[in-house]
Amino acid sequence: MDPVHTAFALVFDPYVLVVILASAFYGLFIGAIPGLTATMATALLVPVTFFMPPIPAVAAIVTATAMAIFSGDIPGALMRIPGTPASAAYADEAYAMTKKGQAELVLGAGLVFSVIGGLIGTTILVFAAPSLAEVALKFSSFEYFWLVVLGLTCAIFIASDNLAKGFASLTLGLLVATVGMENPAAYPRYTFDRPELAGGITLIPMLVGLFAVSEILRFAVSTAPTLKLEQDRFGSIFRGQWKLLKQYPMATVRGSLLGTAVGALPGAGADIAAWISYAVSKKFSKTPEKFGTGHVEGIVESGAANNSALSGAWIPALVFGIPGDSITAIAIGVLYLKNMNPGPTIFMENPQNIYAVFIVFFIAQLLMLPLGWIAIKTYKQVLKVPRNVLMPLILLFCTVGAFAINNSVFDIGVMLAFGVLGWLLEANRFPVAPVILGAVLGHMLEENFITSMIKADGNVWSFFERPIAGTLGVVTLLVWMVPIVLRLSRKGRVAHG
Amino acid sequence: MTVRVNDVVSGVLVGALGIAALTIAQSFPEIPGEPGPALFPRLAGAGLLVVAVALVLGGWGGRNAAPWVEWPEWFSHPRCFAAVVVIVAGLAITALYVETLGFFICAPLLVGALLVALSVRVAVAIPVALIATAVVHAIFYSGLRVALPWGLFERFAW
Amino acid sequence: MASVFPRFLAALFALAALAISPAFADGVFPQRPIKLVVPWGAGGGTDAIARTLGLLIERDLGKPVNVMNITGGSGVMGHQTVAMAAPDGYTIGLITAEITMMHHQGLTKLSGDSYTTLGLVNIDPAAVQVRADSPYKTIQDLVAAIKANPGKLKASGTARGGSWHLSLYGMLKAMGVDPLTVPWVPSMSNNAALLDLVAGGVDIVAGSHPEARALIDAGKVRSLAIMDDEPSKLFPKVPTLKSATGTHWESGVFRGIAAPKGLPKAVEERLAAAVKTAYESPEFKQFMDSRGFGRVWRDPKAFADHMAKVDAESGALMKSTGLVK
Numbered sequence: 001m002d003p004v005h006t007a008f009a010l011v012f013d014p015y016v017l018v019v020i021l022a023s024a025f026y027g028l029f030i031g032a033i034p035g036l037t038a039t040m041a042t043a044l045l046v047p048v049t050f051f052m053p054p055i056p057a058v059a060a061i062v063t064a065t066a067m068a069i070f071s072g073d074i075p076g077a078l079m080r081i082p083g084t085p086a087s088a089a090y091a092d093e094a095y096a097m098t099k100k101g102q103a104e105l106v107l108g109a110g111l112v113f114s115v116i117g118g119l120i121g122t123t124i125l126v127f128a129a130p131s132l133a134e135v136a137l138k139f140s141s142f143e144y145f146w147l148v149v150l151g152l153t154c155a156i157f158i159a160s161d162n163l164a165k166g167f168a169s170l171t172l173g174l175l176v177a178t179v180g181m182e183n184p185a186a187y188p189r190y191t192f193d194r195p196e197l198a199g200g201i202t203l204i205p206m207l208v209g210l211f212a213v214s215e216i217l218r219f220a221v222s223t224a225p226t227l228k229l230e231q232d233r234f235g236s237i238f239r240g241q242w243k244l245l246k247q248y249p250m251a252t253v254r255g256s257l258l259g260t261a262v263g264a265l266p267g268a269g270a271d272i273a274a275w276i277s278y279a280v281s282k283k284f285s286k287t288p289e290k291f292g293t294g295h296v297e298g299i300v301e302s303g304a305a306n307n308s309a310l311s312g313a314w315i316p317a318l319v320f321g322i323p324g325d326s327i328t329a330i331a332i333g334v335l336y337l338k339n340m341n342p343g344p345t346i347f348m349e350n351p352q353n354i355y356a357v358f359i360v361f362f363i364a365q366l367l368m369l370p371l372g373w374i375a376i377k378t379y380k381q382v383l384k385v386p387r388n389v390l391m392p393l394i395l396l397f398c399t400v401g402a403f404a405i406n407n408s409v410f411d412i413g414v415m416l417a418f419g420v421l422g423w424l425l426e427a428n429r430f431p432v433a434p435v436i437l438g439a440v441l442g443h444m445l446e447e448n449f450i451t452s453m454i455k456a457d458g459n460v461w462s463f464f465e466r467p468i469a470g471t472l473g474v475v476t477l478l479v480w481m482v483p484i485v486l487r488l489s490r491k492g493r494v495a496h497g
Numbered sequence: 498m499t500v501r502v503n504d505v506v507s508g509v510l511v512g513a514l515g516i517a518a519l520t521i522a523q524s525f526p527e528i529p530g531e532p533g534p535a536l537f538p539r540l541a542g543a544g545l546l547v548v549a550v551a552l553v554l555g556g557w558g559g560r561n562a563a564p565w566v567e568w569p570e571w572f573s574h575p576r577c578f579a580a581v582v583v584i585v586a587g588l589a590i591t592a593l594y595v596e597t598l599g600f601f602i603c604a605p606l607l608v609g610a611l612l613v614a615l616s617v618r619v620a621v622a623i624p625v626a627l628i629a630t631a632v633v634h635a636i637f638y639s640g641l642r643v644a645l646p647w648g649l650f651e652r653f654a655w
Numbered sequence: 656m657a658s659v660f661p662r663f664l665a666a667l668f669a670l671a672a673l674a675i676s677p678a679f680a681d682g683v684f685p686q687r688p689i690k691l692v693v694p695w696g697a698g699g700g701t702d703a704i705a706r707t708l709g710l711l712i713e714r715d716l717g718k719p720v721n722v723m724n725i726t727g728g729s730g731v732m733g734h735q736t737v738a739m740a741a742p743d744g745y746t747i748g749l750i751t752a753e754i755t756m757m758h759h760q761g762l763t764k765l766s767g768d769s770y771t772t773l774g775l776v777n778i779d780p781a782a783v784q785v786r787a788d789s790p791y792k793t794i795q796d797l798v799a800a801i802k803a804n805p806g807k808l809k810a811s812g813t814a815r816g817g818s819w820h821l822s823l824y825g826m827l828k829a830m831g832v833d834p835l836t837v838p839w840v841p842s843m844s845n846n847a848a849l850l851d852l853v854a855g856g857v858d859i860v861a862g863s864h865p866e867a868r869a870l871i872d873a874g875k876v877r878s879l880a881i882m883d884d885e886p887s888k889l890f891p892k893v894p895t896l897k898s899a900t901g902t903h904w905e906s907g908v909f910r911g912i913a914a915p916k917g918l919p920k921a922v923e924e925r926l927a928a929a930v931k932t933a934y935e936s937p938e939f940k941q942f943m944d945s946r947g948f949g950r951v952w953r954d955p956k957a958f959a960d961h962m963a964k965v966d967a968e969s970g971a972l973m974k975s976t977g978l979v980k
Contacts, residue, residue: 042698043696043724047642137853138854139850140854141856142856164555165552167548168548168549168552171544172545174541174544175538175541175545178537180729181762182814184534185841189522189534190538195735195763196727197728198731199732217581220577221569221574221577322849322850330698333699336945337945342869343872343873344872344874386617388616391611392629395588396608399588399604400637400643404641404643406724406727407724408727409591409593409596409646410592413588413593416588428502428507446536446537447843450531450841451841453531454839455857642721644723651687652686655687
């Protein structure tokens with residue numbers, strides 16, 4: 001029998017199908033709960049996959065992460081509490097749409113465009129993995145440095161009306177990233193002799209604090225009536241999606257391609273893909289002024305991007321055993337454990353196994369449509385629970401989530417501190433999202449800058465000497481210069497005219 | 498809403514953080530041949546100072562429009578005040594003592610106290626807190642093998 | 656309504672009192688589940704070894720062994736959790752080579768002496784890797800190039816002062832080359848360093864064979880020598896440092912099971928026996944071979960000696976190369 005048939009037989013086995021279904025529900029559940037992320041979903045699955053044959057083990061991880069990244073959108077849209085960092089980029093936008101009474105449209109868009117992004121990303125993974133992985137292998141610290149600078153530039157594009165406050169939040173995030181000894185010099189900075197701080201401030205408790213705990217605090221002191229979803233008007237989430245696809249075909253494709261590319265670069269993942277996509281979407285939109293007021297365009301693009309990034313991350317993972325993100329880092333361990341050693345040989349020895357994995361990818365994406373629909377319907381029911389009962393329960397989940405990432409009670413304290421900080425920032429109209437972006441990219445920025453300087457013996461021009469780095473560098477500088485030049489010339493024209 | 502301050506005040510606070518970051522970074526060592534661990538903290542500190550100046554200058558013009566410090570209305574609402582205290586103190590107590598007391602004491606107390614503070618009836622709050630604790634423990638400890646601390650109940654651990 | 660809360664509190668206190676009261680029976684160890692602390696994240700190599708061992712120890716002891724990843728502080732938190740736990744045998748940990756280095760860097764006061772050793776199960780020797788298309792075909796080529804152009808070739812493999820950093824500097828020192836003529840480019844993981852090697856960012860990566868395996872198999876990376884007296888199982892054709900250059904220098908990372916100091920003798924012996932049984936099981940052998948990890952056994956005494964030896968070497972190297980004051 002040829003490998004493709006064998007692969008189908010491997011996947012369409014009752015045991016494997018049950019595992020896929022179970023991990024789908026598990027992923028939806030974890031992703032939808034604030035404080036529990038797709039990475040955590042994978043980490044917690046490892047002990048379970050220990051007892052499984054290779055195909056179901058990998059299938060469980062693939063399915064659970066895809067579902068978790070999508071379902072992170074749900075609490076983001078309905079409660080302004082993003083379920084995963086990948087949803088943080090556009091949680092404000094989605095919530096603004098819910099407030100305008102467009103909850104079903106934004107949730108439907110999150111679902112449908114996640115599926116489309118995932119399918120495109122998977123198709124690229126299946127047909128172009130080896131050649132794309134070769135490109136990813138050309139990225140050294142010089143190239144990553146420019147990529148990170150581009151990513152940080154995004155924060156400026158999506159900054160709120162007040163540039164100074166947006167910049168303050170971003171810088172605060174960058175400062176947070178310097179805490180600990182995981183810097184190139186391995187010197188403990190701002191640790192105040194606490195061993196807990198030596199590893200730096202963990203992103204997840206920080207995110208949960210900034211978004212979820214601050215939201216709970218806001219709820220606790222609000223005297224205004226809470227937002228009520230009009231249950232009767234909560235129509236079909238699929239209505240209007242076809243129209244969106246026809247309206248934003250470019251955004252969909254661009255988001256999916258960008259997501260796959262960013263995902264395929266080791267070190268960047270779904271989180272960064274969502275941020276960059278959202279900024280790109282605003283940049284190229286015909287109506288950038290609508291962004292931030294409850295406009296679906298950015299959600300279409302970045303929703304597609306974060307799911308396609310998941311598939312993209314598997315490209316270097318399968319071809320070279322190099323993780324594209326924290327999820328595939330865990331998955332590679334499982335692949336080795338199951339004797340499916342990543343590397344070019346994975347496509348030659350036992351090709352039925354790798355084909356089976358690809359089939360699982362497609363099944364997971366398609367399964368997202370019905371299961372995502374169920375998840376959204378269920379979540380709507382959850383929201384019928386009075387908020388004053390729901391919020392304490394969310395707080396409990398947040399606490400357990402913050403604890404579980406490192407098994408550390410210190411992280412509960414981190415969550416609390418950032419919860420209060422987020423609350424204060426928000427009340428004084430400082431945007432919260434750039435803090436996260438700064439903290440995520442700060443490490444990469446410093447590491448890639450310092451290591452590049454060591455490699456080049458301090459020669460700054462080395463950032464432009466390699467072909468890809470030079471191109472990225474010039475693009476970055478253009479992105480900075482063009483708006484300034486345009487503004488100056490416009491001003492000049494006004495003055496002369 | 499919480500404490501609201503004039504941009505001049507928030508600028509001063511941001512500036513103070515920047516100065517603190519810069520001061521501490523003075524003690525970071527230099528490494529020959531490398532930019533050293535002090536570079537990025539200094540950049541971040543300097544960035545905060547620049548922003549602080551912008552905020553102060555921007556806020557100075559509108560200083561009469563907004564009061565220096567605006568105390569939130571919930572300060573005079575006992576219910577709201579209690580809820581904030583429960584969230585902050587509850588999480589702090591959980592962080593400090595959950596390893597000694599155990600999840601089975603801290604979790605129902607945190608959830609139960611917040612429910613009561615958010616004016617849920619006690620007769621509802623207690624069963625909800627207990628059931629939530631049991632369900633979360635079952636999912637995370639038994640299902641996902643997260644090592645939730647047993648604390649006082651160590652010898653009953655399963 | 657108001658009367659419910661005091662009653663609830665009373666019930667809680669009664670339960671607490673029951674919990675604090677002396678043990679109901681002092682039977683044979685173990686009476687309840689055992690925690691196996693891993694100082695590194697879920698899904699990594701160390702975690703996989705711990706989980707496999709955990710299952711096998713569980714089978715021997717007849718009580719659940721729950722693996723607990725405590726990842727804070729670059730390994731400090733997990734190691735600290737094991738050392739500071741109650742010495743009752745219900746908390747054990749998988750400790751790694753970092754324990755011999757962190758105290759030199761002033762990150763913790765703990766060292767190998769802070770534990771009751773139960774058995775070392777793995778050593779992965781360091782090896783020297785270069786790009787497959789680099790001009791260096793042998794370790795001699797590489798060393799000659801380093802001597803010819805001091806400071807030009809850059810090396811990577813782990814964080815500054817990490818174990819692979821020390822392995823490489825120790826090797827250079829043993830060969831009579833000034834280690835500081837090879838600037839170290841810090842990296843967050845060996846994987847990241849290998850990627851940078853392939854992308855042309857650095858010239859040398861020190862690390863283990865299991866870590867470099869995928870890229871060696873893919874024909875992107877060449878391993879020049881292994882810092883051990885025996886060739887590795889994964890790549891037996893890669894010469895040992897001694898056979899290639901005559902220089903004797905062994906270095907690598909290790910993993911072993913340990914418990915807090917002050918364990919009751921009976922508990923210590925029971926646990927050490929369980930670790931040994933787990934190590935000798937066919938399942939463990941099969942697992943270690945499939946991942947390419949070096950299966951090496953040191954009994955509790957030899958494990959402690961090994962840590963003391965590595966500790967002294969690391970300390971001396973770090974001081975002489977200016978990594979610590």
